[in-house]
């Protein structure tokens with residue numbers, strides 16, 4: 383019997399990771415750099431307009447380590463919107479000083495393992511708010527993609543709905559103990575990208591990422607069935623900090 387979990391989808395999501403070509407940036411003259419920054423500012427103005435219209439949300443973070451220098455995380459109504467954004471960025475004068483590092487395409491997802499029977503989730507404003515979330519301005523972000531295992535002995539997709547529900551309850555309990563400390567956005571990417579989910583966490587205290595993820599490693603859903611990709615961790619990059627970062 384097909385026991386696929388019912389999922390609810392919200393905004394489409396693109397994590398667009400870039401690095402700055404510092405050699406090129408430093409070789410450019412003052413005027414060229416000023417023009418590129420102006421172009422970047424113009425491009426980023428769209429983020430506020432979209433947010434005010436309730437048509438999406440955007441997060442900008444610098445990335446620590448060599449995997450990338452910064453990330454744009456976009457939530458928008460359609461895949462076309464995401465495509466337009468990446469192209470618009472590529473056309474800015476700033477983009478020629480950047481290198482594409484990694485991207486991840488997904489859609490904000492809630493699975494109803496813990497949903498109440500008989501309730502239409504799409505009539506619940508709290509659920510709508512989670513499917514189309516305003517991204518917080520937390521000090522830190524943590525992103526990684528993940529799968530649920532499909533091996534002979536440990537195959538998540540062969541488990542009964544009841545077994546999966548029981549395990550997800552335990553997962554949810556751990557998660558909830560971090561309420562107020564970590565905000566998580568789970569986005570589904572089956573058919574969209576190389577892993578099954580993107581996990582994006584926000585917190586004002588980066589140590590809470592480590593504590594939450596470590597605690598979950600001991601929980602059966604993650605201990606037995608979780609497979610993880612590369613982790614990206616970073617710091618909020620508001621406009622002032624971006625200008626500071628680009629000063630040479």
Ligand code: 76R
Nearest residue numbers: 493495496554557558560566568579581595598599604608
């Ligand atoms: O949505 C809910 O609050 C219900 C409970 C819940 C579900 C269904 C929940 C709660 N999650 C759900 C689904 Mn989660 N989550 C992760 C990771 O690093 C790891 O080990 C795993 C990465 C973290 C850190 C995390 C945090 N969760 C999922 C799914 C889809 C599963 C499926 O459909 O098979 C994945 C892949 C996943 C992974 N989870 C929570 C959290 C936190 C903090 C919570 C509590 C949320 C809250 O109550 O506000």
